Amino acid sequence: MKKAIFLFIFFCFLLFSHSPAQAIVQKKGENVYVNSNEIIEDDLIAAGETIEINGLIKGDLFVFGQIITINGSVEGDIIGFGQQITINGNVNGNIRIFSQTIKFNNQTDKNINVCGQNIFFSEKSAIGKNLLFAGENIEINGKTNGNIYGKGEKISLGGEVNKTTNLNATSLVLQPNAIIKGDLHYIAPQKAKIQSGAQISGKTFYKISPFEKKEKKYTVAFFFWKLVFLFGFLIIGLIFTSLFRKKTLEIIEQIKKTPWKNLGFGIIYFLITPIILLLLIALLIGIPLALIGICLYFILLYLSQLFVGIIIGIEIDKKIRKPKENKEQNLIWPMSLGMIILIILFSIPYLGFFFKLITIWIGLGGIIENVKIKMQKIKITN
Secondary structure, X not given: XXXXXXXXXXXXXXXXXXXXXXXXXXXXXXXXXXXOOOEEOOEEEEEEEEEEEOOEEOOOEEEEEEEEEEOOOEOOOEEEEEEEXXXXXXXXXXXXEEEEEEEEOOEEOOOEEEEEEEEEEOOOOEEOOOEEEEEEEEEEOOEEOOOEEEEEEEEEEOOEEOOOEXXXXXXXXXXXXXXXXXXXXXXXXXXXXXXXXXXXXXOEEEEEOOOOOOOOOOOHHHHHHHHHHHHHHHHHHHHHHHHOHHHHHHHHHHHHHOHHHHHHXXXXXXXXXXXXXXXXXXXXXXXXHHHHHHHHHHHHHHHHHHHHHHHHHHHHHHHHOOOOOOOOOOOHHHXXXXXXXXXXXXXXXXXXXXXXXXXXXXXXXXXXHHHHHHHHHHHHHO
C-alpha cells in the first residue's frame, strides 16, 4: 500500500506541475496522426488508440492512448498516459509520462518525470536537468545533466550523471560505462553490482532497505467488506439502471466508443474538480455550492466504476452466452459479473489501486462527455 500511495502522489505531481497555454487544439479518433510537415502553433491534446506525432508542436503536448509515438519536435511540455510511449523527437520543455512501457531516444532541455513498468533511456538520450522516475525495470544509458531521483525493482545505470544520484531499488547495477560525477545515495537489500569501468567521482552512501511487514490482508473481515461493497454497487446499480436505463446505455456506448479520450479527460476532471471546489469554499459565499459539488463529485466517482463494470460484464457475457442482438439486454447479470471482476482487480496488491484509478478516470470521462454532447444538442435545437 505504501508503494501505491507513493506512485499516486508521484503521478499527481506530474500533472499538477503544468501551466497550460491559452489556446488548445484537439485531435481525437481511433488513429491520430500529425504529418511531418504539419506545424501546430498551440497546445495539442491527442486521444486515440494509436497516436503518431511527426510534426512540430509549438505549445504543450497532451497524449492519451494505447500506442504513442512522438517523432516530431515539441517546444513545450509533454504530458502522456498510455500503454506504450516512445519519444524519438527533441523536446524543449518537461516530460511527464505515466505508461506501462516508456522509451526515450532523444533529448529534452528540462526535466523528465516518468512512472511505468518498463522505462528505457537509450544512449542517444540527454536530459537537460533532473530525472525523477518510479517503475519496475529501469535502464538509463544516456546523459543526465542534473540529479537523478528514482525508485524501482531493477535499476541499471549505464550513462553519465553530472550531479547526485539518489536511488531506491531491489537490485542496482552500475554498467561499465556508468559515470557519476556527484555522490551516489542508494537504498537496497544488498550492495550494488558495480562493474569494472564504472566511475563514481563523489562519495557512495549505502543504506540497507528495511524489511516491510507483510499485511495480513486476506482475512474474514477483508472478504466481508468486499461483499458489502459488491452488494452496495449492485443495489445502487439496480436502482439506477431501472430508473435511467436509456441514460445508462447512452453512457456505456460513449465509454466504449472513445475509451482513451475518456481516460484523458477523466484524469483532468478528476484532478481539476477538487481545486475548483476548494476555491468556492475559500470564497465563503460559494460554500453551499461547493457542498453540492462535493456530493455530486463523489456520486460520479461511484457511478463511473459501475458503468465500467457493466461494460466489462456485457463484453464477457457476449463471449459466454452470445445473446441475440435484437433482444433487449438485461443489465443485472452483466453488472453483477463486471463488478465482481472489478472488485477482484481492485484487491490485487499495489496494482489494484491503479486499476481503480483507471476505472474511475475512464468512467468519469465518459459520463461528463455524454453530458457535454447532450448540452451541445440542446443548444443546436434552441
